[in-house]
Amino acid sequence: MFKQKYSSQLLEKAVDEFSSLPGIGRKSALRLALHLLKQPVENIERFGSSFIALRKGVKYCNCCNMITDSDTCSVCADSRRDRQTICVVESIRDVLSIENTEQYNGLYHVLGGIISPMDGIGPADLPIGKLVERVQEGDVKEVILALSTSMEGETTSFFLYKKLSGLNIKISTIARGVGFGDDLEYTDELTLGKSIQNRHLFKL
Amino acid sequence: MFKQKYSSQLLEKAVDEFSSLPGIGRKSALRLALHLLKQPVENIERFGSSFIALRKGVKYCNCCNMITDSDTCSVCADSRRDRQTICVVESIRDVLSIENTEQYNGLYHVLGGIISPMDGIGPADLPIGKLVERVQEGDVKEVILALSTSMEGETTSFFLYKKLSGLNIKISTIARGVGFGDDLEYTDELTLGKSIQNRHLFKL
Numbered sequence: 001m002f003k004q005k006y007s008s009q010l011l012e013k014a015v016d017e018f019s020s021l022p023g024i025g026r027k028s029a030l031r032l033a034l035h036l037l038k039q040p041v042e043n044i045e046r047f048g049s050s051f052i053a054l055r056k057g058v059k060y061c062n063c064c065n066m067i068t069d070s071d072t073c074s075v076c077a078d079s080r081r082d083r084q085t086i087c088v089v090e091s092i093r094d095v096l097s098i099e100n101t102e103q104y105n106g107l108y109h110v111l112g113g114i115i116s117p118m119d120g121i122g123p124a125d126l127p128i129g130k131l132v133e134r135v136q137e138g139d140v141k142e143v144i145l146a147l148s149t150s151m152e153g154e155t156t157s158f159f160l161y162k163k164l165s166g167l168n169i170k171i172s173t174i175a176r177g178v179g180f181g182d183d184l185e186y187t188d189e190l191t192l193g194k195s196i197q198n199r200h201l202f203k204l
Numbered sequence: 205m206f207k208q209k210y211s212s213q214l215l216e217k218a219v220d221e222f223s224s225l226p227g228i229g230r231k232s233a234l235r236l237a238l239h240l241l242k243q244p245v246e247n248i249e250r251f252g253s254s255f256i257a258l259r260k261g262v263k264y265c266n267c268c269n270m271i272t273d274s275d276t277c278s279v280c281a282d283s284r285r286d287r288q289t290i291c292v293v294e295s296i297r298d299v300l301s302i303e304n305t306e307q308y309n310g311l312y313h314v315l316g317g318i319i320s321p322m323d324g325i326g327p328a329d330l331p332i333g334k335l336v337e338r339v340q341e342g343d344v345k346e347v348i349l350a351l352s353t354s355m356e357g358e359t360t361s362f363f364l365y366k367k368l369s370g371l372n373i374k375i376s377t378i379a380r381g382v383g384f385g386d387d388l389e390y391t392d393e394l395t396l397g398k399s400i401q402n403r404h405l406f407k408l
Contacts, residue, residue, distance in 0.1 A: 006300065008273045014258040017251045021236050032225050034296060036255050037262060037271075044259040047221045048252030051240050054218040055248040058241060067212045067241075074211055092238060096210065 063134070065110040065127055067092050075099075075107060082106045084141040086134065088160060090114050090153070094146065106144075109134065114147060114156040123159055131160070135167050142170040149176065267338070269314040269331055271296050279303075279312060286310045288345040290338065292364060294318050294357070298350065310348075313338065318351060318360040327363055335364070339371050346374040353380065 006012040011033060018029035036044055060066065061073035064086075068074065075081060075095075085106030089095055095108050111126045135143065143164055147153040157173065164171055177195035178187045187195075210216040215237060222233035240248055264270065265277035268290075272278070279285060279299075289310030293299055299312050315330045339347065347368055351357040361377065368375055381399035382391045391399075 005303065007277050007279070007296075007303075008258075008262060008271050010254075010258040010261050010273060011271055013254045017254045020251070022239055023232070023235075028227070030297060030300070031227075033255070033258065035226055037259060039259070041256075041259055044255050047224070048254075048256045050214075050217045050221045050252075051237070051248050052245075052252045054212075054214040054237065055241060055243070055245055057214050058212060067215055069212045069214060092211075093234060096234070099209065099211075 064108045065112060065130075066095055066108060080105075084139055085144065086131070086140055086142075087144040087146050088131065089146050090148065098146070106142075111147075111156070114150075114152045115159060116152040126156075128160065128163060132163055132167070135164060135169060140169055142172060145171065145173045268312045269316060269334075270299055270312060284309075288343055289348065290335070290344055290346075291348040291350050292335065293350050294352065302350070310346075315351075315360070318354075318356045319363060320356040330360075332364065332367060336367055336371070339368060339373060344373055346376060349375065349377045 006015065011030075014033040014036070015026060015029045018024055018032050019026045021029075024032070036047065039047075057069070059068050059071060061068045061076055062071050063076040064073060066073040066075065070077075082105045086109050087098065087104060087106055088109045088111065089098070090111055090113065092110060095110060098104050098108075109127075109131050111128075113121050113126055115121060115123055115126065131143075134140065143160075145157045145160060147157050161171055175198070176191065177198065178184060178192060184192060210219065215234075218237040218240070219230060219233045222228055222236050223230045225233075228236070240251065243251075261273070263272050263275060265272045265280055266275050267280040268277060270277040270279065274281075286309045290313050291302065291308060291310055292313045292315065293302070294315055294317065296314060299314060302308050302312075313331070313335050315332075317325050317330055319325060319327055319330065335347075338344065347364075349361045349364060351361050365375055379402070380395065381402065382388060382396060388396060
């Protein structure tokens with residue numbers, strides 16, 4: 001690809017750094033760098049140092065692998081949470097999304113990835129043993145599998161099901177179906193079909 | 205707006221910083237922050253410090269106001285450039301875009317803004333006196349006005365025209381018309397109308 005020449009090496013380096021981020025091309029990177037240039041020096045210093053502080057200071061919860069500032073995350077440390085339910089998710093972002101709904105009061109288990117032979121990620125690379133340990137040692141009654149419905153997600157769910165099925169707990173998965181507010185005619189066939197198969201009693 | 209809670213203060217700060225950039229919302233900011241988290245510490249340090257270095261080290265060309273690492277930008281310092289032509293643009297990005305075309309060999313004059321009473325920017329806030337000086341002192345034969353066709357851009361072009369018209373130089377403006385490869389039927393009426401008005405002899 002043709003690489004644009006910049007009139008300043010410093011500008012070029014800043015653009016290089018911004019465009020190393022996912023989803024940011026060189027045009028956007030230039031726009032962002034020139035935006036920063038207009039800010040007071042203190043703001044830029046705060047901007048730059050926030051990422052260094054994050055990278056150096058961040059910890060992962062001893063229990064569920066969630067990102068945290070201490071050894072145990074705020075969910076695991078909260079005595080009001082239901083400790084009998086663990087929701088297994090792929091990423092930190094999934095936890096934040098579920099927490100945002102304010103509809104879940106149990107604990108989490110962040111895998112940090114899913115089984116993906118194409119990317120060289122096998123079951124041994126994920127903290128699955130730790131999950132089994134948590135179930136065995138704690139008073140866990142239910143594990144909710146909230147992984148994606150991709151090939152890799154389904155494989156991981158199946159693997160987890162096999163690992164957990166002998167432990168005398170309920171293993172559930174989140175409901176899939178037509179989204180609230182979505183039109184049936186614009187819903188893909190697979191989702192619509194599953195939503196009819198998995199129908200449940202009408203509740204008011 | 206509802207503000208998402210994060211499990212880590214450090215993460216929240218990093219997300220705050222990213223989402224302070226134009227065009228980056230909190231969801232994208234979270235994605236970017238979590239991306240950085242996976243990088244080696246050295247990369248993050250280089251990332252953060254590049255913007256501080258840019259902000260602290262950047263200079264503006266004494267002559268044309270272009271961003272540069274020294275006192276004079278590479279265009280103004282280049283003896284092979286045509287010093288009789290000055291192209292007036294609004295921003296640094298415009299210079300980079302024109303340089304990218306490799307079709308212009310003259311000098312530039314970066315205004316760093318346009319006359320905009322709504323934003324409280326008057327002619328006195330722009331380096332217009334400096335442009336007049338450059339024309340009077342140098343051996344300038346032509347000034348090309350390459351400002352936008354917005355109300356503010358047109359006002360600024362008109363103001364510059366008035367200031368420069370007594371100086372015995374040619375004052376030109378860039379061609380507007382149907383873009384190369386564009387379909388006539390999808391071109392807006394104003395552009396298409398102007399492109400017919402401003403037709404020129406067919407050249408091979």
